[in-house]
Amino acid sequence: MEETTSQPVGSGAPDCPICQGLGYVVPDVPVTHPGFGRAQPCACQSAARETTRMQNLMQLSQVGALEDCTFERFLPEGIGLTATKRLNLKMAFDRALAYAQDPQGWLILKGGYGSGKTHLAAAIANHRLNLGHGVLFVSTPDLLDHLRSAYSPSAITSYDQRFEQVRDASLLILDDLGTQSNTEWAQEKLYQIFNHRYNAKLPTIVTTNEELESIEIRIRSRMVDPSLVQIITILAPDFRRTGVGQDQSDLSTLTLHGDKKFENFDLRQRELPRSEAENLQRAFDTAHEFAEHPVDWLVFNSASFANGKTHLAAAIANHVANRGESVLFIVVPDLLDHLRASFNPASGVRYDKRFDEVKTAPLLILDDLGTESATAWAREKLYQLFNYRYNARLPTVITTATPIDELDPRLEARMLDGSRCTFFFVEAPSYRGGVKPRPNSRKRK
Helix, strand or coil, X not given: CCECCCEEECCCCCCCCCCCCCCEEECXXXXXXXXXCCCEECHHHHHHHHHHHHHHHHHHCCHHHHCCCCCCCCCCCCCCCCHHHHHHHHHHHHHHHHHHHCCCCEEEEEECCCCCHHHHHHHHHHHHHHCCCCCEEEEHHHHHHHHHHXXXXXXXXXXXXXXXXXXXXXXXXXXXXXXXXXCHHHHHHHHHHHHHHHHHCCCEEEEECCCHHHCCHHHHHHXXXXXXXXXEEECCCCCCCCCCCCCCCCCCCHHHHCCCXXXXXXXXXXXXXXXXXXXXXXXXXXXXXXXHCCCCEEEEEXXXXXXXXXXXXXXXXXXXXXXXXXXXXXEHHHHHHHHHHCCCCCCCXXXXXXXXXXXXXXXXXXXXXXXXXXXXXXXXXXXXXXXXXXXXXCCEEEEECCCHHHCCHHHHHHXXXXXXXXXXXXXXXXXXXXXXXXXXXXXXX
């Protein structure tokens, strides 16, 4: 069968003996061959094509804005973390560094805002770029915006070209998966990208602060395949929050009570009658003992506000937080407001995730129980919270100025269970205008 003669076309290296400077050749193959009559790029153009491809990826990529995010600048032991979280962060750093040296399979970095997952992903990108390898680093919402803009008639790059750049990137890093608007179109495009890269086993990194269960099921099924994917959950809190309490929940208002410590608690010994002063001393001792070894529940009840209950509860929280342990300190009405706000579609935190954070807090301090609006919904949420922590025997401190028999009977029953809860009634009146100071001279009995 007659064969064609290789013919050069296009523009290539001037001294190339194959294409004679034209850049493309028509292969010399039989007419029955699939490539018959089709021009193909000459080998001399591979370097130029790779340079162009890298330039296109860099235009799309956002790693330039994160050029300072390197392994050298990362703090692998964090700042003021507990031993467990310090080891966890060091493990995440080591595995990210190993991946940067040899990207194989997928790497999923999970964690809260500011936990370091984006820094590690960008450090991998910068490491690969410094070695001369191509990387596409882009946040998920921006990626979808780039794809949408490619539909515009004035777009320099067509949609098909843009989509191929993403789908076939030698290393794709998708930052903040889960923050995009989940339209049907967006879910379909992401699925196509994930599915292609999964089938081709192309190196891929994903960062997210979402629970994997909330991610679209077709994508999630590929993200949890242990034969291809390693998932790292970073436990560190927001690096941008410094000082005591940085390892605390963003719900916590403990920072507003940073001055309330055992060292500056006023025992009011020169002000109160002896019985009340002794009662306040016992309350102080009980709180201090609980702070040293938080076990089960501690309830401070009284007939008045501003008599030291919140100070003692905050002193417990600060004492525990200063050991680097996690504490959630919150006023009960504020807690219910946070739970309600999570129902808003614009909320950055889902209700179930927020409620679970409170239910499972290592140490929960609920201030001013009884001051909340006692709607049926509020009573139900508080019962669920109390019942979970009661059954799990999770350390909990509660302050209330409401008579115990006026609270929800379901809460009362758990707070009065002497086998799991220390119930302490603080007899002292309010600090503000409650009792006049006693004179120094002894009164005749």
